[in-house]
Amino acid sequence: MFGRRACTVVERTTYGPYVVVDVHDPDGPAPAPGQFYMLAAVERWGGGDGERPFLPRAFSVLRAREGRLSFLFDDVGPGTNRLMDLDREDELWLTGPLGEGWRPTDRRPILIGGGVGIAPLVALADTLDAPEVLLGFRDAHHAQAAALVTQGSDPSVTTDDGSAGHHGLVTELLPDDLSGVELFACGPPAMLEAIRRLGVPAQLALESGMACGFGACFGCVTPLAEGGYARVCVDGPVFAAAELAEVPAH
Numbered sequence: 001m002f003g004r005r006a007c008t009v010v011e012r013t014t015y016g017p018y019v020v021v022d023v024h025d026p027d028g029p030a031p032a033p034g035q036f037y038m039l040a041a042v043e044r045w046g047g048g049d050g051e052r053p054f055l056p057r058a059f060s061v062l063r064a065r066e067g068r069l070s071f072l073f074d075d076v077g078p079g080t081n082r083l084m085d086l087d088r089e090d091e092l093w094l095t096g097p098l099g100e101g102w103r104p105t106d107r108r109p110i111l112i113g114g115g116v117g118i119a120p121l122v123a124l125a126d127t128l129d130a131p132e133v134l135l136g137f138r139d140a141h142h143a144q145a146a147a148l149v150t151q152g153s154d155p156s157v158t159t160d161d162g163s164a165g166h167h168g169l170v171t172e173l174l175p176d177d178l179s180g181v182e183l184f185a186c187g188p189p190a191m192l193e194a195i196r197r198l199g200v201p202a203q204l205a206l207e208s209g210m211a212c213g214f215g216a217c218f219g220c221v222t223p224l225a226e227g228g229y230a231r232v233c234v235d236g237p238v239f240a241a242a243e244l245a246e247v248p249a250h
């Protein structure tokens with residue numbers, strides 16, 4: 001069942017400043033890595049005194065196992081703040097899985113993520129055999145989320161302030177020779193644009209403000225290299241880097 005359904009929270013875990021919420025979704029289709037869901041708390045989702053209800057918010061699936069879905073939340077505003085507050089037995093509205101996820105490749109994959117953008121890469125890493133994973137965070141506190149990558153991978157970490165791992169940008173960890181490699185990336189627009197400009201095979205998972213999540217509102221468009229626009233929610237969120245005119249700053 002693809003439509004909106006209420007799912008029960010079965011676990012809540014913290015990783016530094018991030019929260020992972022697991023829900024039980026026994027009847028939903030299994031998501032592909034890189035797909036996303038539109039989420040809304042069943043209780044207290046705006047609409048209090050003097051408030052209007054919030055729209056659902058878009059979130060990548062972090063992990064999917066045996067009817068259980070995990071989501072990773074970063075507290076950037078009222079919606080994420082409320083979702084991070086969910087605990088066992090609370091209910092969550094979800095719609096999905098939505099969009100086009102990562103495409104398979106015959107090339108050597110390198111996964112590269114920044115901040116909360118690691119979420120769809122964790123889902124991808126779960127399907128690969130010990131892939132190379134490079135993760136960038138603000139500081140050691142945020143870098144605790146690197147522990148989410150399992151499957152035999154030991155991610156290389158960078159931090160902006162040098163408090164964990166390499167001091168610098170995550171793109172500095174890329175090998176000089178990228179022949180035979182395909183990059184799989186999600187993170188801040190500046191990171192994705194730097195990867196797009198490398199001109200090597202790459203898949204980029206974009207973010208965009210999304211009002212509907214399924215192609216109806218055209219609020220999420222991104223410019224294409226050949227002219228025109230694509231809707232991030234139905235044509236993406238994962239795009240081949242060569243398809244894109246640029247990765248727009250939010």
Ligand SMILES: Cc1cc2nc3c(=O)[nH]c(=O)nc-3n(C[C@H](O)[C@H](O)[C@H](O)COP(=O)(O)OP(=O)(O)OC[C@H]3O[C@@H](n4cnc5c(N)ncnc54)[C@H](O)[C@@H]3O)c2cc1C
Pocket residue numbers: 036057058059060061071072073074075076077078079080081116119120206207208209210237250
């Ligand atoms: C496909 C997709 C997957 C995503 N996956 C995750 C995820 O796994 N974990 C996670 O924490 N977040 C994820 N996001 C981002 C998440 O949807 C936004 O952070 C959330 O909607 C913000 O809602 P809010 O009410 O907390 O903040 P708001 O008050 O709505 O926004 C707070 C600030 O963030 C900016 N913002 C809001 N939404 C977006 C957006 N979609 N892209 C860029 N800037 C935005 C606003 O302009 C504002 O400055 C994803 C977004 C997309 C489109």
Ligand code: FES
Pocket residue numbers: 209210211212213214215216217218219220221231232233234
């Ligand atoms: S979010 Fe409505 S068309 Fe993409």
